[in-house]
Amino acid sequence: MSKPWNQTRVTAALGIEYPIVQGPLGGLSSQRLTAAVSNFGGLGSFGAHGLEPQAIADKIAEIRLLTSKPFAMNLWVSMEDDGAVASDSAAFQRALSHLAPHIASVGGTEPTFSSYKPLRFEDQARVLLDAKVPVFSFIYGIPPKEILDETRKQNIITIGTATTPDEALSLEQAGVNLVVASGFEAGGHRGSFLRSSEDSLTGTISLVPQTVDAVKIPVIAAGGITDARSIAAAFALGAEGVQMGTVFLACEESGAHPLHREAILSGKAGHTSLTRGFTGRLARGIHNELLQTLNRPGTEILPYPLQRALMRNLAMPAQQAGKAELLALWAGQSANLARCPSVDELLTLLVSGAAERINLLM
Numbered sequence: 001m002s003k004p005w006n007q008t009r010v011t012a013a014l015g016i017e018y019p020i021v022q023g024p025l026g027g028l029s030s031q032r033l034t035a036a037v038s039n040f041g042g043l044g045s046f047g048a049h050g051l052e053p054q055a056i057a058d059k060i061a062e063i064r065l066l067t068s069k070p071f072a073m074n075l076w077v078s079m080e081d082d083g084a085v086a087s088d089s090a091a092f093q094r095a096l097s098h099l100a101p102h103i104a105s106v107g108g109t110e111p112t113f114s115s116y117k118p119l120r121f122e123d124q125a126r127v128l129l130d131a132k133v134p135v136f137s138f139i140y141g142i143p144p145k146e147i148l149d150e151t152r153k154q155n156i157i158t159i160g161t162a163t164t165p166d167e168a169l170s171l172e173q174a175g176v177n178l179v180v181a182s183g184f185e186a187g188g189h190r191g192s193f194l195r196s197s198e199d200s201l202t203g204t205i206s207l208v209p210q211t212v213d214a215v216k217i218p219v220i221a222a223g224g225i226t227d228a229r230s231i232a233a234a235f236a237l238g239a240e241g242v243q244m245g246t247v248f249l250a251c252e253e254s255g256a257h258p259l260h261r262e263a264i265l266s267g268k269a270g271h272t273s274l275t276r277g278f279t280g281r282l283a284r285g286i287h288n289e290l291l292q293t294l295n296r297p298g299t300e301i302l303p304y305p306l307q308r309a310l311m312r313n314l315a316m317p318a319q320q321a322g323k324a325e326l327l328a329l330w331a332g333q334s335a336n337l338a339r340c341p342s343v344d345e346l347l348t349l350l351v352s353g354a355a356e357r358i359n360l361l362m
């Protein structure tokens with residue numbers, strides 16, 4: 001008799017019932033969503049890369065009030081791009097010039113240049129270690145050895161993110177426990193760290209089996225997975241778990257603005273594109289007026305994270321004005337398949353459908 005589909009090395013390592021990870025949604029996570037997924041028996045994650053250390057400690061404490069099950073806190077190893085520190089007011093004005101008409105159209109105030117205050121990955125990671133979070137997941141690189149050594153001492157499970165089999169191998173060699181293989185269908189950022197993101201655009205169906213062949217640690221598939229069909233497909237490719245982002249973003253419990261959730265659920269989210277315009281790093285969102293402006297040749301994009309800060313000056317007034325065309329509508333290529341009646345109903349459907357389909361494969 002073969003094992004039930006949900007008992008994999010991923011569930012064993014994480015101490016969870018179902019190998020379904022709610023992907024971290026940096027900036028749009030919520031404690032409620034993280035806890036709801038963990039309470040069901042999956043792994044809820046909280047994307048904390050934009051937060052000061054004290055705020056991260058507060059979020060961990062709040063999540064712990066909502067669940068006693070394992071959950072993941074997620075950080076970005078690389079926190080700024082070349083040129084961020086030196087970027088000057090002239091570059092700011094050039095980047096702003098493309099956005100200023102949009103900001104004015106929704107009644108926003110034009111921002112002025114101010115120098116930026118970096119957040120350090122090491123300071124954020126310290127909070128995760130001191131709080132002994134159950135799972136520490138990360139993207140955009142490999143944490144320094146001392147940090148990984150300490151996770152092992154504290155029995156904190158680590159999950160790295162790879163966009164190529166080579167990245168997965170380097171994560172394994174550094175002693176990371178599990179790896180997310182993130183295909184280019186995925187919503188949000190491409191977390192590439194060995195080659196440029198533009199040069200690491202492998203789709204999930206190519207990436208997952210090559211990653212499974214390249215490493216011995218368990219692989220979690222991400223990118224385009226929204227329903228039982230795609231979970232079964234990921235398992236057929238050798239994945240032992242899945243990570244889903246866009247579908248959870250569409251849930252009422254997520255931190256996404258209602259206009260954003262409506263856009264994903266509208267049935268008109270079939271056209272997504274990659275852009276550096278949302279933050280300075282390559283990311284995927286629904287192709288709307290804003291994305292078109294940002295991708296126009298000649299539009300100046302500031303280095304990460306300065307572009308992200310600049311874009312906030314449009315996001316706030318655009319939300320207030322109800323103008324989804326001017327919002328960064330993060331989403332993956334399968335957004336049109338996303339449904340979320342509630343987190344519990346979604347997960348109930350996913351696990352029963354996956355059991356049925358994966359049993360047919362075995």
Ligand SMILES: Cc1cc2nc3c(=O)[nH]c(=O)nc-3n(C[C@H](O)[C@H](O)[C@H](O)COP(=O)(O)O)c2cc1C
Binds near residue numbers: 047
């Ligand atoms: C709005 C948004 C924010 C995200 N933020 C992060 C993040 O901070 N860290 C991370 O590792 N992955 C992040 N991701 C990736 C997701 O966790 C997940 O891997 C991805 O969405 C899976 O692809 P899918 O959108 O097709 O389901 C983000 C995705 C979205 C849509």
